[in-house]
Amino acid sequence: MPTSPFAHIYTYVTYLFGTRPLSVLDIGLGNGKLGFIARDLLDVMLGESYKREDWKTRIDGIEIFPDYIQDHQKAIYDNIYIGDAFEVIDTLGNYDMIVLGDVLEHFEKKQALRLFDKCVAHSNKHIVIFIPLGNNWNQPEIYGKPHEKHLSAWQFQELELFSCSHEVFQYAPGPYGAFLIKKNDYIDYRIRKLREPIKKTKVRNSPGIRERYSLCRESISKIDLARYDRYIANAEHRNYFLDTNFKEHYRLIAYLSTFFNNLEIFDIGTNKGYSALALSYKHSNRVISYDLVECRELHNSEELSRIDFFLGDVLKDKRLLKSPLIMLDTNHDGGFENIFYRFLKKNNYKGLLFLDDIHLNRPMEVFWNSITEPKEDLTDLGHWSGSGLVDFLKTEE
Numbered sequence: 001m002p003t004s005p006f007a008h009i010y011t012y013v014t015y016l017f018g019t020r021p022l023s024v025l026d027i028g029l030g031n032g033k034l035g036f037i038a039r040d041l042l043d044v045m046l047g048e049s050y051k052r053e054d055w056k057t058r059i060d061g062i063e064i065f066p067d068y069i070q071d072h073q074k075a076i077y078d079n080i081y082i083g084d085a086f087e088v089i090d091t092l093g094n095y096d097m098i099v100l101g102d103v104l105e106h107f108e109k110k111q112a113l114r115l116f117d118k119c120v121a122h123s124n125k126h127i128v129i130f131i132p133l134g135n136n137w138n139q140p141e142i143y144g145k146p147h148e149k150h151l152s153a154w155q156f157q158e159l160e161l162f163s164c165s166h167e168v169f170q171y172a173p174g175p176y177g178a179f180l181i182k183k184n185d186y187i188d189y190r191i192r193k194l195r196e197p198i199k200k201t202k203v204r205n206s207p208g209i210r211e212r213y214s215l216c217r218e219s220i221s222k223i224d225l226a227r228y229d230r231y232i233a234n235a236e237h238r239n240y241f242l243d244t245n246f247k248e249h250y251r252l253i254a255y256l257s258t259f260f261n262n263l264e265i266f267d268i269g270t271n272k273g274y275s276a277l278a279l280s281y282k283h284s285n286r287v288i289s290y291d292l293v294e295c296r297e298l299h300n301s302e303e304l305s306r307i308d309f310f311l312g313d314v315l316k317d318k319r320l321l322k323s324p325l326i327m328l329d330t331n332h333d334g335g336f337e338n339i340f341y342r343f344l345k346k347n348n349y350k351g352l353l354f355l356d357d358i359h360l361n362r363p364m365e366v367f368w369n370s371i372t373e374p375k376e377d378l379t380d381l382g383h384w385s386g387s388g389l390v391d392f393l394k395t396e397e
């Protein structure tokens, strides 16, 4: 049914009041009560604007069932996107707050966690979860809609770990939780979790890679990306690109590029263009950057004469196998990543392969674990979602 309990509503109001988001994305908006409360508090009460044309907060929603959406939700939300949130969210920008109200339990656990990672990536500041807890909130399909079924059960302990504020309410089937999560707290939590297995993989997989390439915080800290500021097109990405706290990978890949001179470095998965920008750090090299779709957003890109951007199949580019450094940052579902890795092996590639997001989700973990060449998990020096380096120059010691 497209609604939820009511005990958490005042808690939701305190979350909104305390964080004052300028934009909200309500995932699985259903009948729309969470959007209505956000509008009423943020614009009508705090913004003192009861007229729609004066509303300042952007409130968008995603809903999988089009027939749940009626005139009353359309009057409150700015945009309502119809479709599976797991896919739709990839097409949207960022929001100050992303609300998951009684929706995570409609996904299988693994997919729910991947959706949550996507929410973190699309949130500027906060994520809010309202969710039944324990194992007794069973719900079958209703109204003949398969997505109404509960597919996963959640425990207080697993969400409390990274939430800055939470509350639990008691109902007949069991507890029900409200969690406010700061984006950065969740990233810190993931980094802490990821560091645990890193020690094991380092010893088992790759004696010597760090030493061979002087990969340490001290060397990488010498890379200063500030000179690229004029190319950065949005404030949020400025924070990522210029990060100096070893949460992002841009300094690490710029550092890797300094090992080479007068060579062509490949960047696969251009996206907004920031990895190509970092890989162009050493002036004598060229960067060849590929994507399947155009989504670049760099400023002053006409000045970036050492980067060539292409749309199309990178595997058809004859220069690829001669590249000493390749960065792969594509779909993160293990599909193209595996095809690409097998292509390098089959063609006897000799160089370094940098992989982004190796711990983002299960398929990426499986992909990373399947690599048999000497490799090193560099997450502690790179991206919080996992950075890995594969050394095709060396055979296994």
Ligand SMILES: C[S@@+](CC[C@H](N)C(=O)[O-])C[C@H]1O[C@@H](n2cnc3c(N)ncnc32)[C@H](O)[C@@H]1O
Pocket: 001, 002, 003, 004, 027, 028, 029, 030, 031, 032, 033, 034, 062, 063, 064, 065, 068, 083, 084, 085, 086, 100, 101, 102, 103, 106, 147, 148
């Ligand atoms: C229990 S209702 C919650 C409605 C609202 N968030 C609230 O708290 O009142 C869950 C909603 O999530 C929607 N939903 C379920 N799976 C979804 C998916 N994969 N993508 C988008 N919406 C989904 C359902 O159709 C339903 O409207």
